[in-house]
Amino acid sequence: MTTTVNESTRNGVDTATLFATLDAVKAAPEAARFQFRARNEWLSGTHSRGTIDGFFGVGEERAHERTFHFDADHPAVLVGRDNGPTPVEYVLHALAACLTAGIANIAAARGVRLTEVRSTVTGDIDLNGILGLDPDVRNGYQNITVRFTVKGDAPAEKLREIVEQSRARSAVYDILTGQVPVAITVDAG
């Protein structure tokens, strides 16, 4: 960092743009309607490849600066070939990334400079559920635990408040805890 750095940038967040974006959405709430997408192609066994590129937002169709590809698979112990993480591990990654982005934004907005944000997310799952062996066991995680280490130029209590505000505004936290309606349609044959 040099003395020429934009004074409105904190934690790598351009707070002036952040606040301008908030004002723009206040003035035109329909700009906040987004649609995100992922495509997937089955390769073999439990191995598939996901593609993420286009999305809709601020009134028009948009694209990421590059196309992202992600393989998913099961490990050998779950009769896969370990060509990628399991789908349920991607969920944990998504939760950590969402909370972390929120922490950086909220800290910046509150004038707190962060020096470190690390987390480990664990999810406990009993596969008797998805294997259909015990009807009393759910298919998904029985619980998820997120452990954050957060350091910055604010007292621990203020840092904890930032994490809590990130949780309160996290899209992925809400998706995992709020029962999103999911519809599946099939073009088969």
Next chain:
Amino acid sequence: MTTTVNESTRNGVDTATLFATLDAVKAAPEAARFQFRARNEWLSGTHSRGTIDGFFGVGEERAHERTFHFDADHPAVLVGRDNGPTPVEYVLHALAACLTAGIANIAAARGVRLTEVRSTVTGDIDLNGILGLDPDVRNGYQNITVRFTVKGDAPAEKLREIVEQSRARSAVYDILTGQVPVAITVDAG
């Protein structure tokens, strides 16, 4: 594929191993207790990097054959630098991959050879929620739609039943629709 191919392999799924795994878990249900994990390190702004390597299952600590890293970020329109997909896009990818792996396994178990499984998952989200501008708007997706194209050597109705059984046994579908308890702890300072 040659005439020497293992006759128990269908759709790239080793069904003999799949059924043996089911029998092993029936005999020792505690083998099905898994813990998956993701670590995350904040880099700058909304950009963070996730790491997936170790997990616990079948009674012992295990590791993927290699360590997986995934960047997440926001696009410029959401005041990020687009170094990776958004966290909510990873959730869509996870759902597609989970349902697809299940389709391949279930089809194999039912003697159906698949030739194509493709899907597009879309999630509609109104950012007035996470921006805190409208208390009546949820933070997460308002709805998720999965569109599958499935082809194989079975009638369309049977292929649809396979997709439905995959949904009924999908860990990620359950996580998104079943309100997983999520706990967050913070080591701040």
